[in-house]
Amino acid sequence: MENYTEAVSTGSPGAPRFVTGDGCWLFDRNGRRYFDGTAGSGAISLGHQHPAVCEAVVKQLERLTHTGCKLQSDVRERLVERIGELSPYQRCAVLFTVIGTEAVEASLKVARAYTGRRRVVAFRHAFHGKSAGAIGATWRPEFRRYSSFAADDWFIADFPDSDQGDEAVDEALRQLDQLLDDAAGDPPAAVIMEPVQITEGVEIPEARFLEGVIRAARRVGALAIFDEIYTGFGRCGTLFYSDRLAETPDLTLVGKSLGNGFPISLVLGAPEVINALPSGIQTSTYSGFPPACAAAEAVTNVMVAERLWESSATLGRDLLDGLRSLDEEHSFIVRPRGAGLALAFDCLDEAGRPSAARATRFVEEAVARGVLLFRGGPLGAAVKLVTPMLMDAEEHDFLQGTLIETAAAVAAWRG
Ligand SMILES: Cc1ncc(COP(=O)(O)O)c(C=O)c1O
The missing domain is CATH 3.90.1150.10 (Aspartate Aminotransferase, domain 1)
Incomplete structure (x- = not known):
């Protein structure tokens, strides 16, 4: 050994x-x-070995384990419908991915396809996963050096910490507007943010800040992406964090809690936004993995019922x-x-x-x-x-x- x-x-x-x-x-x-007290890096929503989730997964294992991402399965279709009903979008397209960082990458591809632009705005102390693209959106220099994105593809904007108050929110929004104005010659495709920065210590901005960021992105024709991989699916007191806001982001990413320990993540948004990405540009062998869909369906049922x-x-x-x-x-x-x-x-x-x-x-x-x-x-x-x-x-x-x-x-x- x-x-x-x-x-x-x-x-x-x-x-x-x-x-x-x-x-x-x-x-x-x-x-x-x-x-x-870590809930499996935030993924265990209903608790370990929750009977409804285990039963659904075992049943699915006995019926159908794998189709590959390009062939449909009934459990995947059921999940699309269920999530669509609950999502912040009146008409919702669901893009399947496996892990959080993949959902981040997929959302950036959607934003690039939809806007025809390249650059991305992320926030101070952000964390969006560690694949070679998404890692560029983290503020940590020791992570960013492994990013495959060119340095000028990313801007880092200010993010007010939990207790910084009204003035800090105003100042951060003012700086964001300035940054977007300065980039007018080559404007960003997306502004991506965690509504609560959980990985970097649970920093909770005011709703007004989050709404201001969504409006600022819209003003310059960039997509506002809420990375709700951690905050989403009940973790923070609403099903989606954006449920408490007066503005809805253009794309919402969910993962972690959705699968209660089974790897599944999703990009949610209006069909006209998500379908801007040509078919086949975002696939991975295990996206829409039937046992993970069965887990997510069971989680959703328990979460809504209770x-x-x-x-x-x-x-x-x-x-x-x-x-x-x-x-x-x-x-x-x-x-x-x-x-x-x-x-x-x-x-x-x-x-x-x-x-x-x-x-x-x-x-x-x-x-x-x-x-x-x-x-x-x-x-x-x-x-x-x-x-x-x-x-x-x-x-x-x-x-x-x-x-x-x-x-x-x-x-x-x-x-
Ligand atoms: C906000 C956010 N985005 C993305 C990720 C990456 O998710 P994963 O580790 O499943 O790739 C995380 C993981 O902690 C996260 O907190």
């Missing part, structure tokens, strides 16, 4: 290898349970109250924030500076007590909490109690 190694990338230091899952829990090989986006909002408010209490009690915890079930806080060192070491320590102490969390944020000083949307009272109390104990242990830690 020593000749072979796995290239490991772990966001939760100290976490073991897991062998089974059940609801909010992952179990290691000794049977020890861990509360999944109005799970409302549970996200209620549970999220409650967990945020818990983080606010931690903030009051411990000086190293600041800026508790949350949008439904995407929550975070920042950690400070003794001198009041953002501390990645403290955030790491928090994650390690939480893992040792049986709660999995991720670190994030531009400085790595944020601790993120992203849970499944179904949680009983005992699970809720375990999570809250463990966060309280963990915070006390980290407060006593002297680096």
